[in-house]
Amino acid sequence: MAPARPESPNDPKSAPDPAAEERLVIALRSRDEDAYEQLVRAHGGRMLAVARRLLGDSEDAPDAVQEAFVSAFRSIDSFEGQARLSTWLHRIVVNAALMKLRTRRRKPEQPIDDLLPTFEADGHHREPGKPWQPAARLEQREVHRLVRENIAKLPDAYRTVLVLRDIEELDTAEVAALLEVNAGVVKTRLHRARQALRTLLDPHLRADRE
Numbered sequence: 653m654a655p656a657r658p659e660s661p662n663d664p665k666s667a668p669d670p671a672a673e674e675r676l677v678i679a680l681r682s683r684d685e686d687a688y689e690q691l692v693r694a695h696g697g698r699m700l701a702v703a704r705r706l707l708g709d710s711e712d713a714p715d716a717v718q719e720a721f722v723s724a725f726r727s728i729d730s731f732e733g734q735a736r737l738s739t740w741l742h743r744i745v746v747n748a749a750l751m752k753l754r755t756r757r758r759k760p761e762q763p764i765d766d767l768l769p770t771f772e773a774d775g776h777h778r779e780p781g782k783p784w785q786p787a788a789r790l791e792q793r794e795v796h797r798l799v800r801e802n803i804a805k806l807p808d809a810y811r812t813v814l815v816l817r818d819i820e821e822l823d824t825a826e827v828a829a830l831l832e833v834n835a836g837v838v839k840t841r842l843h844r845a846r847q848a849l850r851t852l853l854d855p856h857l858r859a860d861r862e
Contacts, residue, residue, distance in 0.1 A: 673737050680728040688725050695738055696721070699745045705815045706749040708804050712756060713749070720748040746820065750830060753808055764807050768847050795857075802852040810845035817842050 679687035699720065703713040724744050731740055803811055816827045817838070828835045 674733075677728065677731060677733070677737060680725065683725075688721070691724070691737075691741075692721055695741055698738075699741065702742065702745050702820065703749045705800075705803070705819060706746070706812060707752055712752045716748040716752045717745060720745040723748065742820070746816070746822075746830065750812070753812065764810055764844055764848055768844060768851070798853060798856050799849075802849055805852055806845055806848055810841050810848065813838055813841040814845040814849065818846075 676687055676690060680691065696717065700713060700717050703716045703720075707713045707716060720741070724741055727744075731737065803814060806814065812831065813827060816822045816830065817824070822830070824835050824838050828838045831838070
């Protein structure tokens with residue numbers, strides 16, 4: 653089950669004026685501090701949301717974003733313009749967040765196995781899932797809140813893959829490269845993360861819920 657996706661950095665509706673973006677890049681390359689502030693104003697909120705999806709609502713998220721913007725400002729000469737500036741910045745923020753994940757003290761986590769479906773010897777689900785409420789009866793804002801809160805409950809290794817694949821919309825090869833694992837590991841973790849997320853959401857979205 654893939655969670656509802658927020659606006660993507662590649663969404664055509666959010667596309668900037670190419671000429672304005674080119675002017676911004678030129679100003680950034682000249683180390684114009686006003687251009688740096690413009691970059692932060694234009695993309696800071698969205699990039700903070702990216703970091704929070706990966707790191708949770710901790711002080712690590714704004715720290716990662718700040719470090720990413722400083723890194724982008726310093727390395728703007730490497731931006732070749734083959735992708736949009738927001739896409740390039742998005743990758744830098746993701747990398748900064750992943751670095752935080754690798755270095756911060758790990759907190760005790762609920763084992764993912766506790767959230768996965770169990771099966772009888774004949775292959776049938778031991779506890780078959782109940783139907784969810786029809787989409788027409790669901791308040792989208794509430795669903796997004798529930799999805800966000802329950803993604804945050806997943807163990808880091810699984811939450812990261814789910815966020816990168818289903819929300820940030822990176823492909824399997826990109827995620828594997830970022831996490832320094834093979835594609836098979838990414839696919840396995842994604843499958844298990846989706847199953848676990850459904851388990852977490854089930855009590856909130858079941859059609860027979862009072």
